[in-house]
Amino acid sequence: MTFLRVIGFSVVLLGFYALFAQTLPQVEPDLSDPVEVSTDGLDMEGMIALGESLFTGKGTCTLCHNGMGRAPDTLEMDLAATFPSRLADPKYTGVSAGKTGPEAIEDYIRESMQHPSAYVVAGFGKKGSNDTESPMPTVDKAPIELSPVEMNAVIAFLQDRAGLDPTVPLPSADEAPVAEEPATEGMVEAPVTDALAAIDKYNCAACHNLKDSGADLGPELGGIANRMTRAQVMEAILDPNATIAKGFSAGLMPEDFSDEMHTSELLLIVDYLLALPEPAPQEETDEEEPLATTALEVIDKFGCAGCHDLDGSEADVGPRLQGVGQRMTREELKSAITNPNATIAKGFEPDMMPDDFGETIADSEMPLLLDYLMNLPE
Amino acid sequence: MRFSTLFAIMAALTALIAPDLLLAATEEVAQVLEGAPKPSRMDYPVIAGISARTLAWIMAQMHLFLAAFVLAVPLFAIATEFMSVVTGDDRFDNMAREFMKITMAAYSLTALVGGGLLLVLLVFYPQLMGYLIKVFRGQMLIYAALFGMESVTLYIYFYSWDALRRGNRKYYHMSIGLLLNTIGLTLMFVANAWTSFMMSPAGIDPSGAITGTVWEATRNPLWNPLNLHRFLANIAYGGAIVGGYSAYMFLAEKDPVKKAHYDWMGYTSNFIAIVGFIPLPFAGYWLMAEIYAYSQQMGITAMGGILAWLFIIQAVLIGTIMLAANYYLWSGLMRTDRGAQYAKYVKYIAVVIVGGFLVWVTPHTLILSTAEIQNLGGTHHKILGPLGIMPAKNTAVNLMLVFTFMSFQMFYRSSRVPVVAWAGAANMVVIALYVVGITNIAGAGIYGYITPTVYKVGASVPQVVSTLTIIIGSVIIDVFMLRGAISEKVHWGRMTERSQYALFVLPVAFTWLMGLMGYIRSSLRTNWHIYTIMKDNSVDAYIPTVGDAGNVITAVTLLFMAVMVFVFWLSRLGQTKQKGTEAAS
Numbered sequence: 001m002t003f004l005r006v007i008g009f010s011v012v013l014l015g016f017y018a019l020f021a022q023t024l025p026q027v028e029p030d031l032s033d034p035v036e037v038s039t040d041g042l043d044m045e046g047m048i049a050l051g052e053s054l055f056t057g058k059g060t061c062t063l064c065h066n067g068m069g070r071a072p073d074t075l076e077m078d079l080a081a082t083f084p085s086r087l088a089d090p091k092y093t094g095v096s097a098g099k100t101g102p103e104a105i106e107d108y109i110r111e112s113m114q115h116p117s118a119y120v121v122a123g124f125g126k127k128g129s130n131d132t133e134s135p136m137p138t139v140d141k142a143p144i145e146l147s148p149v150e151m152n153a154v155i156a157f158l159q160d161r162a163g164l165d166p167t168v169p170l171p172s173a174d175e176a177p178v179a180e181e182p183a184t185e186g187m188v189e190a191p192v193t194d195a196l197a198a199i200d201k202y203n204c205a206a207c208h209n210l211k212d213s214g215a216d217l218g219p220e221l222g223g224i225a226n227r228m229t230r231a232q233v234m235e236a237i238l239d240p241n242a243t244i245a246k247g248f249s250a251g252l253m254p255e256d257f258s259d260e261m262h263t264s265e266l267l268l269i270v271d272y273l274l275a276l277p278e279p280a281p282q283e284e285t286d287e288e289e290p291l292a293t294t295a296l297e298v299i300d301k302f303g304c305a306g307c308h309d310l311d312g313s314e315a316d317v318g319p320r321l322q323g324v325g326q327r328m329t330r331e332e333l334k335s336a337i338t339n340p341n342a343t344i345a346k347g348f349e350p351d352m353m354p355d356d357f358g359e360t361i362a363d364s365e366m367p368l369l370l371d372y373l374m375n376l377p378e
Numbered sequence: 379m380r381f382s383t384l385f386a387i388m389a390a391l392t393a394l395i396a397p398d399l400l401l402a403a404t405e406e407v408a409q410v411l412e413g414a415p416k417p418s419r420m421d422y423p424v425i426a427g428i429s430a431r432t433l434a435w436i437m438a439q440m441h442l443f444l445a446a447f448v449l450a451v452p453l454f455a456i457a458t459e460f461m462s463v464v465t466g467d468d469r470f471d472n473m474a475r476e477f478m479k480i481t482m483a484a485y486s487l488t489a490l491v492g493g494g495l496l497l498v499l500l501v502f503y504p505q506l507m508g509y510l511i512k513v514f515r516g517q518m519l520i521y522a523a524l525f526g527m528e529s530v531t532l533y534i535y536f537y538s539w540d541a542l543r544r545g546n547r548k549y550y551h552m553s554i555g556l557l558l559n560t561i562g563l564t565l566m567f568v569a570n571a572w573t574s575f576m577m578s579p580a581g582i583d584p585s586g587a588i589t590g591t592v593w594e595a596t597r598n599p600l601w602n603p604l605n606l607h608r609f610l611a612n613i614a615y616g617g618a619i620v621g622g623y624s625a626y627m628f629l630a631e632k633d634p635v636k637k638a639h640y641d642w643m644g645y646t647s648n649f650i651a652i653v654g655f656i657p658l659p660f661a662g663y664w665l666m667a668e669i670y671a672y673s674q675q676m677g678i679t680a681m682g683g684i685l686a687w688l689f690i691i692q693a694v695l696i697g698t699i700m701l702a703a704n705y706y707l708w709s710g711l712m713r714t715d716r717g718a719q720y721a722k723y724v725k726y727i728a729v730v731i732v733g734g735f736l737v738w739v740t741p742h743t744l745i746l747s748t749a750e751i752q753n754l755g756g757t758h759h760k761i762l763g764p765l766g767i768m769p770a771k772n773t774a775v776n777l778m779l780v781f782t783f784m785s786f787q788m789f790y791r792s793s794r795v796p797v798v799a800w801a802g803a804a805n806m807v808v809i810a811l812y813v814v815g816i817t818n819i820a821g822a823g824i825y826g827y828i829t830p831t832v833y834k835v836g837a838s839v840p841q842v843v844s845t846l847t848i849i850i851g852s853v854i855i856d857v858f859m860l861r862g863a864i865s866e867k868v869h870w871g872r873m874t875e876r877s878q879y880a881l882f883v884l885p886v887a888f889t890w891l892m893g894l895m896g897y898i899r900s901s902l903r904t905n906w907h908i909y910t911i912m913k914d915n916s917v918d919a920y921i922p923t924v925g926d927a928g929n930v931i932t933a934v935t936l937l938f939m940a941v942m943v944f945v946f947w948l949s950r951l952g953q954t955k956q957k958g959t960e961a962a963s
Contacts, residue, residue: 021928029920
């Protein structure tokens with residue numbers, strides 16, 4: 001009898017564990033055979049697109065190169081300024097050390113993929129290596145195994161993001177190498193990585209006045225941050241018929257974005273929309289500077305790099321801001337911008353920085369600036 | 379047996395793991411082998427529609443469960459035997475013998491399932507096994523030889539128990555036990571070398587050609603972290619299984635004397651399980667740190683990728699274990715007449731244990747659907763999200779360990795009245811230890827929130843130090859303070875049946891937990907037999923969903939528990955005498 005009771009007790013307990021495992025989200029494996037894509041006849045636009053999907057897919061780059069501090073956030077940083085500053089860094093002694101130009105940057109990117117320890121960004125080295133050894137795997141070796149053409153595609157993508165014309169060769173017809181379609185954990189199509197591309201992909205501007213389309217089938221989205229919360233904007237995209245804006249019809253906006261859209265794309269679009277300025281009356285547009293929609297625009301607009309060494313400006317009137325996120329909290333940084341004379345960094349003079357940024361930097365611009373500065377690597 | 383003789387034996391065993399330390403015959407082999415095989419899907423035998431992976435998974439897991447138990451029990455059997463020599467209390471000696479009796483019944487099953495596992499691997503994965511045999515060469519034969527030696531010493535150790543029980547002969551017996559444990563641990567270390575080699579290969583070049591010695595392949599980056607983790611886990615696991623045996627026997631027995639014996643055995647087993655369990659999170663932390671150091675991708679796959687949800691199940695299992703172990707300890711307060719004095723604190727300890735469990739089970743970084751993001755209003759929950767990060771979890775686990783120790787301490791003190799004059803002052807020191815330690819744990823946890831990541835990890839060190847200081851400091855003070863104390867009677871056997879089921883939760887939850895962690899560890903290799911060296915091109919080269927894995931783990935655990943309860947039943951049957959035949963025996 002004891003035998004049966006104890007077995008029965010075990011069965012109930014194990015049943016609970018098995019049931020609990022069933023209630024968690026089930027990440028289904030992708031069992032389809034890898035699809036091979038011919039790169040024969042690929043033009044440079046195609047190479048850039050292939051590089052982007054490799055960056056987020058097979059290359060597994062975004063596993064670490066994201067905003068979580070594992071590696072520099074390549075997709076968010078200002079690559080146009082970063083690449084030249086890396087090549088000029090005295091710590092860098094690799095193949096492109098001291099050189100300039102897009103070819104040198106191509107060599108630098110390739111070297112960083114094949115020999116990641118050639119240059120380790122401060123703060124991102126292996127523990128105990130004093131930033132001399134990179135934790136990054138070599139991308140042309142297992143388990144990633146990018147082919148030379150695939151590495152060229154990634155280089156083309158990064159050069160394009162840096163505002164350069166890609167210098168990598170196109171795959172020749174006789175080599176005609178093939179690339180595996182990147183794995184995207186079961187999703188049909190790799191996510192795009194910037195907001196405007198996401199808006200193109202889901203055709204938002206066809207109905208909304210985005211990218212100067214002038215469309216008015218859907219409501220005006222400029223200044224939406226003043227009318228809706230972040231959660232409400234998300235809801236309006238994923239469940240558009242839940243609430244219909246006055247003067248517009250239900251049923252016009254697709255309801256399947258929650259299935260179609262990648263999470264990262266949704267976040268990009270929401271961030272972009274929340275940063276959109278109010279549509280200013282026509283007569284005022286000539287007088288007022290428009291609201292900045294990216295961190296770099298904010299930095300340009302308010303001239304931050306004139307005093308601070310921001311990605312290669314080498315200005316030293318104000319303190320260096322690289323790695324500021326590790327020295328200050330977000331609130332402290334905001335306070336240093338809006339009330340700069342409250343605390344003066346050692347070695348710097350008071351009253352050098354304008355003290356009206358609290359009023360002149362718009363509510364939609366401040367988070368962009370803070371996000372950017374908080375994530376600046378050392 | 380002299381120490382020098384024992385040392386020589388241990389040195390010989392160490393050399394046996396890596397024969398080429400003595401025989402330098404590696405160059406010839408390296409020339410023969412060009413690289414790791416690259417099997418295509420057609421190279422994997424398909425036999426009668428059997429799922430090769432599921433079969434190998436079940437056999438490997440069953441073998442691991444049995445082997446972990448069989449290797450762990452002699453470790454604490456010899457410790458208990460040593461206790462009997464030190465204290466002169468025969469109860470320890472009898473209990474150690476009974477521990478071994480259960481092991482004997484499980485030993486042949488371990489060998490049987492191990493042989494089955496080998497057969498399955500050779501039949502379904504011939505190329506992988508062929509390659510591993512080439513890498514580890516003679517070590518596999520030595521493993522078989524060690525297994526033979528383990529069998530011989532195990533039988534001698536158990537059957538010579540009564541013949542070598544008193545006087546100097548007891549030391550001979552304990553020497554045999556020491557030899558048995560040395561061989562057993564060596565066996566485990568050798569098997570761990572093969573497993574860890576598949577995760578972090580060494581002694582070969584990127585194509586898989588053998589360039590190093592067997593010792594280099596053995597001493598791969600994850601070997602030692604895995605050795606330590608499995609060593610501690612085996613002790614906790616073995617303690618839990620023997621606790622399950624004691625609970626089973628307690629429930630089945632009607633005789634109050636025997637009930638008292640099994641109650642005491644259950645208490646001791648629970649103690650062993652918790653002692654093995656307390657350092658386990660720290661060994662796990664080291665293993666994961668080494669995995670990150672070896673391959674950041676592998677570490678992220680485990681902690682922030684598709685396997686991240688599994689750590690929520692792990693938290694539920696560990697929470698169950700902590701709650702059950704504590705409930706059993708609180709029930710034990712009724713064994714002493716002064717226990718009621720301490721019972722009033724139980725509700726506070728329960729709040730901490732349940733609270734700690736809830737914090738531990740709170741997720742942080744997970745793969746979310748867009749609809750889930752929408753519901754949350756972001757990628758992390760606004761209020762509960764902060765509880766999902768490491769400072770909160772480290773604080774929770776340290777407090778759970780401290781308060782579990784407090785449950786032990788309450789029972790220990792409930793049967794002893796100190797007679798030393800400085801008892802009051804000593805109590806104040808103990809209270810101060812708890813207050814300062816807990817404040818430090820909480821303070822370091824809060825500090826973890828306001829400091830950059832690099833210091834966040836560092837903040838866990840003072841927490842661990844605080845936990846260990848409380849435990850070690852309290853034990854030292856109690857030992858001296860309660861020396862010569864007035865002992866009050868402990869009514870062994872005065873326990874509820876419900877408490878025994880709580881004790882039985884431990885082996886069930888531990889077994890499922892071991893199955894889960896094995897699944898995670900194997901999944902880290904993703905679609906590689908040998909990570910980055912030999913690709914798995916079989917139809918099963920993917921990570922199964924957590925639900926599918928849960929079904930397999932549940933089935934294996936159920937099978938194992940059925941086998942173990944059958945072993946317990948057999949053990950009880952062996953003690954049962956037919957009426958009227960007592961004199962004949």
